[in-house]
Amino acid sequence: MNPDPNTLLIDLLDQVARQDQQALHALYQQTSSKLYGLALKIVRNREWAEDVLQESFLYIWRSARMYRASLSPPMAWMGVIVRSRSLDHLRRQRAEGDVFAQDFSDELAQEVAADEPTPLDITQASQQAVALHQCLQQLAPEQQRALSLAYFNDLSHSQLAQQMNAPMGTVKTWIRRSLLRLRTCMARYA
Amino acid sequence: MDLHRHPELLDQLAGKYALGALRGGARRRFEALCRDYAPVRAAALVWEARFHGLTELGPAVTPDPAVWRRIDNLVNAAAAASRQQAQARPSRAPSPSGWAAWLSSLGVWRLTAAASLVAGVLGAVVGVRQVTLLRSEVSGLQAQLATSERIKYVAVLQDAKSNAEVLVTFDPRANTLTLQRVGGYRESPDRSLQLWALQPGQKPRSLGVLGRESLLKLTASDRDVERTVQLAISLEAQGGVDGTAGPGGPVMFTGALIKKQL
Numbered sequence: 001m002n003p004d005p006n007t008l009l010i011d012l013l014d015q016v017a018r019q020d021q022q023a024l025h026a027l028y029q030q031t032s033s034k035l036y037g038l039a040l041k042i043v044r045n046r047e048w049a050e051d052v053l054q055e056s057f058l059y060i061w062r063s064a065r066m067y068r069a070s071l072s073p074p075m076a077w078m079g080v081i082v083r084s085r086s087l088d089h090l091r092r093q094r095a096e097g098d099v100f101a102q103d104f105s106d107e108l109a110q111e112v113a114a115d116e117p118t119p120l121d122i123t124q125a126s127q128q129a130v131a132l133h134q135c136l137q138q139l140a141p142e143q144q145r146a147l148s149l150a151y152f153n154d155l156s157h158s159q160l161a162q163q164m165n166a167p168m169g170t171v172k173t174w175i176r177r178s179l180l181r182l183r184t185c186m187a188r189y190a
Numbered sequence: 191m192d193l194h195r196h197p198e199l200l201d202q203l204a205g206k207y208a209l210g211a212l213r214g215g216a217r218r219r220f221e222a223l224c225r226d227y228a229p230v231r232a233a234a235l236v237w238e239a240r241f242h243g244l245t246e247l248g249p250a251v252t253p254d255p256a257v258w259r260r261i262d263n264l265v266n267a268a269a270a271a272s273r274q275q276a277q278a279r280p281s282r283a284p285s286p287s288g289w290a291a292w293l294s295s296l297g298v299w300r301l302t303a304a305a306s307l308v309a310g311v312l313g314a315v316v317g318v319r320q321v322t323l324l325r326s327e328v329s330g331l332q333a334q335l336a337t338s339e340r341i342k343y344v345a346v347l348q349d350a351k352s353n354a355e356v357l358v359t360f361d362p363r364a365n366t367l368t369l370q371r372v373g374g375y376r377e378s379p380d381r382s383l384q385l386w387a388l389q390p391g392q393k394p395r396s397l398g399v400l401g402r403e404s405l406l407k408l409t410a411s412d413r414d415v416e417r418t419v420q421l422a423i424s425l426e427a428q429g430g431v432d433g434t435a436g437p438g439g440p441v442m443f444t445g446a447l448i449k450k451q452l
Binding site: 007019021024025028032033034036037040041049050053054057058061062072073074075084091093107128129130131132133147148150151152155156157161175176179180182184186187190 | 197201202205206208210211213216238239240241242243244245246247248249251253254256257258260261264265266268269283350351352398448
């Protein structure tokens, strides 16, 4: 039976909660690429993503003791921290009209559009993550896009409609159908 | 609103919530339902667990080494600052190691959310007056803890269509498995549901027969639960079957047992 990758992360968070700086470093080494990738995908600017990563790890340093009460898998807990800081950052920049600093270059797009996980990723990922990935592939492209935009970009139905240039009713249908199909598909992997 | 009667709607709401597509009033109302109703909470948990795969298999981009250096510096500064503060008030306050020893003897470090309060206060300077305050806070927390459950294991048992049917938690201190029916399934009067623990390389082991209440408790030891990877519920004749032979009837619900280390 494969060792659960979560166990290592849970142990590290435990040690970080006891103010073990080396554990924080080990945690950073294990998770920072995924977390930086997530931040970059949302804020689309390297400097901002670095700020987000820094703030997130400082927050993790201060609040690792609260992880246990959350009952979440470790990457989920840390992912939520990074995601919410990224979205805060994005909203601040939007409010200040600074969206032009967002980098839509091909180079950055290639780095973060890596929607194809590597074979190594897949062997190391949890069963559920692999199931999600397979099931997402089976959705229509606009459904996949709607889900991705909603999750990573924090867009409401109306904002999604604007972004995807589609009527709100259509967007709602995409979301509704994709949730239904995801559930059915993932049940087969359970 | 009785979401029990609208499982499809509950599933949609839970999915949208986990996605982040529920906003404003709808989101707040759903969160209130989560707090008050276990089935809603269970549905939200199931969907959140599904979506976190998006982070797990998302792009991995190596950040600049300077980022770690900045984090390291800031963490060093924070650690040094709190050491300085602890030393700034000498004689009256117990030494930091004395505190740590006293607190660990109380088993306070095993508290969950409550511990963050104590640990947070500890991080600040400790004067004599504050020592008294701390002690009463801690005994207050201890009293609270004595009555609250520490959840160490949790499982959401789902049917073949991934509907959440039973939410299971295990309190190791009280040796109690708590089962909460969160779906609409009700066995007929001549049948009973029976809970099984599945451990790698072993026959399923019965953890007990379920009564008909929506919230019920079964006794189980830490050892029973320790190496269990999955729980299953089978449909048996009334009264269940002798645990030694494994389930006799069909398996209705299954779920992975998630261990949260305290």
